[in-house]
Amino acid sequence: MKNNPLLWVITALLAASTVYLFLEINHLREENKSCSEKCNSAQTDSFLTTADTIAKPIDEDEIELVHYMTRIQVFHNKLYFAGMENNIKLIEFYLHEIEEEMETIAEAGIIDDEVHISDNMKNLGLEQIHSFQKTLGTPEYNFKKSYDLLTVTCNTCHTASKHEFIKIKTPTSLPFSNQEFKP
Numbered sequence: 001m002k003n004n005p006l007l008w009v010i011t012a013l014l015a016a017s018t019v020y021l022f023l024e025i026n027h028l029r030e031e032n033k034s035c036s037e038k039c040n041s042a043q044t045d046s047f048l049t050t051a052d053t054i055a056k057p058i059d060e061d062e063i064e065l066v067h068y069m070t071r072i073q074v075f076h077n078k079l080y081f082a083g084m085e086n087n088i089k090l091i092e093f094y095l096h097e098i099e100e101e102m103e104t105i106a107e108a109g110i111i112d113d114e115v116h117i118s119d120n121m122k123n124l125g126l127e128q129i130h131s132f133q134k135t136l137g138t139p140e141y142n143f144k145k146s147y148d149l150l151t152v153t154c155n156t157c158h159t160a161s162k163h164e165f166i167k168i169k170t171p172t173s174l175p176f177s178n179q180e181f182k183p
């Protein structure tokens with residue numbers, strides 16, 4: 001071998017290609033590792049996108065109107081007893097609570113049986129709450145008058161929304177006995 005230059009060349013070539021192949025295998029290994037990390041995260045991303053798409057319509061279009069109404073009913077009832085005690089801070093509080101519930105409905109884009117519930121809430125319900133709030137502390141303030149108008153508004157909207165059988169009236173008793181309404 002010592003005397004055969006061709007063998008030297010072949011040996012050198014073999015050594016070089018072994019090093020080359022070794023480096024190449026390592027490189028491919030690295031590539032494979034980073035790909036599988038990417039692939040996994042791509043899979044997670046596409047899973048999240050699918051879950052997101054499924055989840056969206058539920059919270060935007062299908063808010064449970066009746067749950068909001070039941071809360072409004074309780075506040076409407078308590079508001080009356082706050083008014084009878086002329087408890088201005090408590091009146092303000094309940095008007096604000098009714099306003100918040102109504103705003104959620106107004107912003108939810110609800111159309112039920114071809115009736116635009118959200119628009120009705122804006123134009124009837126919220127409109128009346130705002131004019132009630134505006135008279136507070138002014139010479140025009142008249143609790144009974146504003147309260148009666150609010151109740152009429154509840155029923156006008158129920159009729160406009162094909163729910164005329166839900167009739168709201170001035171309460172005669174409180175739903176709870178564990179709250180003081182005097183200021």
Ligand code: HEC
Pocket residue numbers: 065066069070072073076098117118120121124125126150151153154155157158161163166168
């Ligand atoms: C956007 C118009 C609108 C306004 C304003 C409105 N409601 Fe309603 N209300 C509805 C609709 C529509 C339903 C039926 C909900 C359903 O079909 O799930 C309803 C249902 C109800 C119910 C039945 C739920 C139950 O627990 O029995 C009550 C009570 C109620 N509303 C109270 C009120 C009160 C009190 C007011 C006024 C302070 C009011 N609503 C104002 C549209 C309105």
